[in-house]
Amino acid sequence: MKSLLRSLLAVALLGVASLSVQAQPAPKVFVIDLAKLYESHYKTEAHITKLRADEQKAQVELERLNKEGNGLVEQYKELVEKANNNPLASADAKAKAEQDARAKLEEIERKKQEIQDFRGNVERALQQQMGAFREQILEEISKTATEIATRKGATILIDKAGPTGIGISNFVYLDPAYDITDEVLAEVNKNRPAAPAAAAAPAATAAPAAPAAANEPAPTVTFPGAKKN
Numbered sequence: 001m002k003s004l005l006r007s008l009l010a011v012a013l014l015g016v017a018s019l020s021v022q023a024q025p026a027p028k029v030f031v032i033d034l035a036k037l038y039e040s041h042y043k044t045e046a047h048i049t050k051l052r053a054d055e056q057k058a059q060v061e062l063e064r065l066n067k068e069g070n071g072l073v074e075q076y077k078e079l080v081e082k083a084n085n086n087p088l089a090s091a092d093a094k095a096k097a098e099q100d101a102r103a104k105l106e107e108i109e110r111k112k113q114e115i116q117d118f119r120g121n122v123e124r125a126l127q128q129q130m131g132a133f134r135e136q137i138l139e140e141i142s143k144t145a146t147e148i149a150t151r152k153g154a155t156i157l158i159d160k161a162g163p164t165g166i167g168i169s170n171f172v173y174l175d176p177a178y179d180i181t182d183e184v185l186a187e188v189n190k191n192r193p194a195a196p197a198a199a200a201a202p203a204a205t206a207a208p209a210a211p212a213a214a215n216e217p218a219p220t221v222t223f224p225g226a227k228k229n
Helices: 003-025 034-040 040-085 091-153 181-188
Strands: 029-034 158-160
Touching: 029 091, 029 181, 034 040, 034 091, 034 181, 040 091, 091 158, 091 181
Parallel strands: 029 158
Antiparallel strands: none
C-alpha cells in the first residue's frame, strides 16, 4: 500500500511540474540600442546645448578671474622693483615696499586658490547635471522600449549596445527583424519641439567677431615662483 501511495504521489508531482513548465510562454526576444537612443533623443541634444552654454559662461568668468590674477602679479612685480632696484628710495620706503610685496603675494595666492576652486566647482556641477540627466532619460527610454516590446509580445528585451568583457558586441548574429531601436526612437522623439525659424539677417551689419578655436587653451595666470610643467 505504501509503495502504491508513493507511486501515485510521484505521478502527481510530475504532472504538476509538467503543467508549470507548460504555463511558461515561449521566449520572444527583442533588442534595442540604448546608446543610439540616448544620443539621438531630442532631450539629450537640448541638454548638451544647455551644458555648452553653461560652459561658455563659466569660461567667461574664468577669464575674468585670470585677468584679475595677472593684474595682481603685475602689481607684485612693481612692488618688488621698488624694494630692490630703486637706488633713490629711502630705507623706510624700501621696507614699506617689501611689506606691501609680501601682502600682495598673499593676495595672489588667495586668487590662485579662488581660480582653482571655481574651476573644480564648475566641473563637478556639470558632471552632476549630466549624470542626473542621463539616469532620468535612460529610465524614460527604457520604459517606452518596454511598452513597445510588450505590445509585440516580447518576453525578453536586451540592450545590444553594451560590450562584453573583451570589448565586443554581445551578439555574434542578430536578425534585424528583432531590433526595435528605430521604432522606440520614433516614439521617444514624437514630441520634439519644432525648431525655431531662423531670424533674417539685418542688412549692412558689421561682420561678427570670429569665434574662439575649439581647442584654444584657457588663459592662465603666471604666478610668481610657479614652476612650469
